[in-house]
Amino acid sequence: MQELLRLFDQHGPLLVFLNVLVEQFGLPVPAVPSLLVAGMLAAQGQLVAWQVLLLAVLASGIANFSWFLAGRRHGMRVLGLMCRISLSPDACVRRTESVFTRWGLAALLVARFIPGLSAVSSPLAGAMGFGAGRFLLFDSVGTALWAGSAIGAGMLFHRQVDALIDTLSQIGGLAILVLAGLLALFIAWRWVERQRLLGFVRRHRIDVLQLRALLAAEAPPVVVDVRSQATRDLDPRRIPGARESDIEGVRALLADIPLDREVVLYCDCPNEASAARAARLLLKAGYQRVRALHGGLQAWEDQG
Numbered sequence: 001m002q003e004l005l006r007l008f009d010q011h012g013p014l015l016v017f018l019n020v021l022v023e024q025f026g027l028p029v030p031a032v033p034s035l036l037v038a039g040m041l042a043a044q045g046q047l048v049a050w051q052v053l054l055l056a057v058l059a060s061g062i063a064n065f066s067w068f069l070a071g072r073r074h075g076m077r078v079l080g081l082m083c084r085i086s087l088s089p090d091a092c093v094r095r096t097e098s099v100f101t102r103w104g105l106a107a108l109l110v111a112r113f114i115p116g117l118s119a120v121s122s123p124l125a126g127a128m129g130f131g132a133g134r135f136l137l138f139d140s141v142g143t144a145l146w147a148g149s150a151i152g153a154g155m156l157f158h159r160q161v162d163a164l165i166d167t168l169s170q171i172g173g174l175a176i177l178v179l180a181g182l183l184a185l186f187i188a189w190r191w192v193e194r195q196r197l198l199g200f201v202r203r204h205r206i207d208v209l210q211l212r213a214l215l216a217a218e219a220p221p222v223v224v225d226v227r228s229q230a231t232r233d234l235d236p237r238r239i240p241g242a243r244e245s246d247i248e249g250v251r252a253l254l255a256d257i258p259l260d261r262e263v264v265l266y267c268d269c270p271n272e273a274s275a276a277r278a279a280r281l282l283l284k285a286g287y288q289r290v291r292a293l294h295g296g297l298q299a300w301e302d303q304g
Helices: 002-024 032-043 049-074 076-084 091-111 117-127 132-156 158-171 173-203 208-215 229-234 270-284 296-302
Strands: 222-225 263-266 290-293
Touching (some): 002 032, 032 049, 032 132, 032 158, 049 117, 049 132, 091 117, 117 132, 208 296, 263 296
């Protein structure tokens, strides 16, 4: 720990720049601890706070504008990629879409403070067609608020931060092992939850060819598009005749449908995550024949 502090004394601003850069590009390397330490060192006169803040905003801007351009060029495919590597498949995108629909680019002012929202806010802003200049303005102010609050906290509580570092130095490798163990337990819990969702999807799945055959039958199933409204606005493709609802409203949408009627749900997200969550709600409500479309809207499109 003392070696790390000496490294911060020599290259603190550069380390903060690199830490913020890799975190905003999506790697699980939180930057708040380094910002707190930088604030502590600034309070002790070993670093210049405004220089650290400027580098943090610059690093975040480089990463976030890159994601913004990727979202503008590739749209929802970028978000799908991000959610495929997420432990919470598409919940991050749904939450962010909801916030953007309500607040617009002003959501960027608080995005860095909210886990999950930060990761997808930049590509989503690009996919939703916001202007680059306005994005950079709101993103820079939001990053300055986030980084400035962490640096300010480090300066305000520099004695407590210094004492905590001394304690961790005395504990040595044990502290690192404890933190790593807690992180591993959290990841394992989220992984188990994800596997349970995937298992549910495999048991309640229908493919495109099966759905097309059912739609041609005398008693076709009820098809429901459970993508968010923001996603439907971005991507106007539909399965003909499909009803539309978000996950929370699907039960009310089907209030007039008999419980033994076949229901097929689709989304455009990794592993049919939204469709699976909606299917769970309907099965708990007593519906007997509920399935998610394998591959979602893209699979339907691929089949012509």
